[in-house]
Amino acid sequence: MIVGIGTDLCDIRRIQEALQRRGERFAEKVLGPQELLVYRQRQARVAVRGLRYLATRFAAKEAFSKAIGLGIHWPMTWRSCEILNESSGRPRIVLNGELADWFAQKKWQAHVTVTDEVDHALAFVVIETQTDHP
Template sequence: MIYGIGTDICDVRRIRASLGRHGDRFASKILSDAEFATWKARSERWPERGLRYLATRFSAKEAFSKAIGLGMTHPMSWRRCEVATLPGGKPTLVLHGELKVWFEARHLSAHISVTDETDYAASFCTVEILDR
């Protein structure tokens, strides 16, 4: 059964402007430690690729927060929600701390899709209740 659906579109230019104003501090607020390391590595090799990586993570976390109905209120937070990539390339969500406990207590499962183009990153998230 569907618990919630969330979608988000993010203007990559807005993310670029935030990085320009706040630098790494902006990225460290949005990204988990693992995501931050990936972002830094991608940004060093190809700055635009790093920028779009950050934008897709921002968008995915927004979509997830909408799907669970919390927005960015406790226990949801940017760093407790991590977008990882499975070996075949499929994105997946890894939750941490209180958010993980909250999510598992409700027997939920999430599915995330992310995409980006030059100026936009978009995400779609479906959260379902698992059969018990």
């Protein structure tokens, strides 16, 4: 059963402006440890790829926070929620720390998709209860 839906549309130019104002600190605030590694690899190859990666992760975390009904309030923090890719490229949500415990206690499951196009990044998250039957 679906218990929450969240979406976020992010203007990539706003993310770029935040990076220009705050530098790497902005990425370090928003991205978890594994995401930060991917961001830096992509940014080193092609700067716009790093920027778009950061924007899609920002949007996905906003969408997730809306879907779980907390916003960016404890135990939901930017770094406790990571959007990583499976080897197939499919994005998945990986939770850490108290957020992971809180989420597991509810027996919820999260689904996420992200996309970007020129100036915008979009994310959509669905939260559902885990079922015990086949």
